[in-house]
């Protein structure tokens with residue numbers, strides 16, 4: 280376990296360097312100049328130049344990156360070019376909002392995907408299996424923004440069962456927070472559920488045909504125990520891998536879902552920042568996202584060791 | 592002796608892309624309490640399919656069975672699915688060839704035994720755990736109290752097969768079907784496991800159907816033997832009769848194929864040719880293409896003739912004197 284942690288930590292450095300440099304470069308290449316925006320409509324060229332100098336934008340690109348990197352290394356993510364708010368603070372506000380959305384989507388995807396995967400694997404080749412597979416293909420193909428809009432018009436604007444926009448922190452008012460989370464979680468989670476169902480089905484069909492499952496049948500275990508305990512535990516390692524992959528996918532897709540549901544999470548923060556060349560904010564988000572993905576991968580690795588005694 | 596298991600006219604069919612094929616034809620087999628009966632034949636003869644059919648473990652979507660398998664007054668082949676599940680492991684058990692893959696790699700062996708106990712008996716966890724340690728002691732697993740916490744990959748092949756036997760016998764079933772239980776084990780371990788099966792069968796009165804491709808294994812362990820070829824029983828008699836005076840050329844061929852100590856330097860004999868595929872069964876005697884005694888009359892279907900407590904499916908058996916194990920078999 281220690282070695283695993285160390286291995287992951289060693290990988291962290293090159294991953295972060297590559298990601299942050301790439302993003303820095305992309306922002307630099309993108310058209311537009313934050314100094315012009317900041318200076319306002321009637322600014323003179325001198326005023327703009329002064330702002331550029333103040334923000335360090337007149338320095339060579341590599342030097343700018345170096346400055347950012349050395350500060351970030353010491354834990355200082357800097358301040359937003361646009362709002363002058365500290366980057367760490369801005370992320371601190373937005374991140375919990377996104378995390379609760381991603382967790383909601385993940386929970387839905389895992390539960391729905393697992394049930395659908397089990398049902399279709401047990402009835403492989405039947406019309407039930409075909410129906411679930413068709414639903415899953417549809418679920419994988421529906422764009423989340425479109426699904427979000429449909430959900431809003433049907434269950435928020437139409438029936439008023441759920442609020443159409445906004446979010447509430449789980450820590451402040453859990454009931455309201457959950458009501459706000461339902462529709463965005465569905466919009467985010469459905470494609471993940473489809474992916475989990477599809478892969479779990481294949482894995483389970485394989486496992487259910489294996490020798491040790493035949494032994495369980497020969498010794499008189501109920502089919503329910505065989506499927507839900509033995510086969511599902513056998514599928515846990517691939518299942519955890521798929522779920523882990525969904526986390527990174529959902530972090531990306533959250534941008535779109537947040538926009539549709541008017542949720543001010545990491546997605547809206549980074550989109551606004553990118554449009555304004557606000558590189559400190561964008562870079563801060565990149566670092567935090569990379570850390571999350573790495574922590575999730577580590578958790579997935581640890582789960583392998585919990586589920587499969589042969590990997591210890 | 593009362594029959595513990597009586598299989599009558601078992602036929603098994605598979606649905607394949609080329610249409611329905613028959614893997615087992617009209618097979619009958621009886622085994623009494625405390626008796627070990629052999630079912631022997633080359634790979635592909637239909638031995639495993641027979642065993643799985645009796646257990647109701649063939650995939651129902653692609654297979655069909657007819658006939659009956661009487662366990663006392665119950666017909667396993669006609670039992671409602673939930674009652675069949677309850678009978679498995681409690682009244683009739685099965686062990687398999689590959690101890691490497693037959694156990695669930697993710698569960699401790701103790702738990703794999705206790706869940707079997709608790710599937711069939713309303714007992715506490717404690718009582719089931721005690722039962723697991725006792726049965727592991729019975730099957731000769733060293734240090735069972737500690738080994739219950741081991742995972743299958745931490746045991747040798749022979750140990751795993753002992754665990755398989757423990758799982759199969761923990762509920763003291765009337766019948767045990769052992770499908771090539773020693774084929775993947777080395778010779779010393781093989782002898783130990785066969786000895787263990789014989790001992791447990793005697794001690795608990797378990798009726799055992801021992802499936803093997805090796806007549807030598809039958810010679811060591813069984814009282815009666817059924818020779819199976821291409822889905823049919825071709826000979827049934829006592830082990831002594833089979834070894835000393837086989838009446839079917841196939842049984843005689845299997846005897847020549849037994850590995851023997853004094854012949855160790857010669858290449859192992861095997862019957863020329865192969866078991867015909869299910870899609871191309873000869874319409875007459877199924878052994879005819881490989882039989883050195885084949886003649887014109889063999890093109891006709893051969894019925895299983897019963898006389899003097901033995902049965903043989905060969906119209907020419909009266910004319911033939913077939914070699915048996917004249918020089919004896921390694922015991």
Ligand SMILES: Nc1ncnc2c1ncn2[C@@H]1O[C@H](COP(=O)(O)OP(=O)(O)O)[C@@H](O)[C@H]1O
Pocket residue numbers: 605606607614632633634635636637638639640641653868869
């Ligand atoms: N599910 C199945 N579908 C079609 N044919 C099968 C199936 N299972 C077994 N068979 C065929 O049945 C025949 C007997 O196989 P098997 O009982 O495993 O032989 P043995 O155990 O004597 O070596 C073989 O020809 C095999 O290909």
Ligand code: SF4
Pocket residue numbers: 839840841876877878879880882883884885886888889893904905906907908
């Ligand atoms: S019937 Fe003919 S071909 Fe078949 S085993 Fe007897 S002698 Fe051989």
Ligand SMILES: [Mg+2]
Pocket residue numbers: 638639640770771
């Ligand atoms: Mg077999």
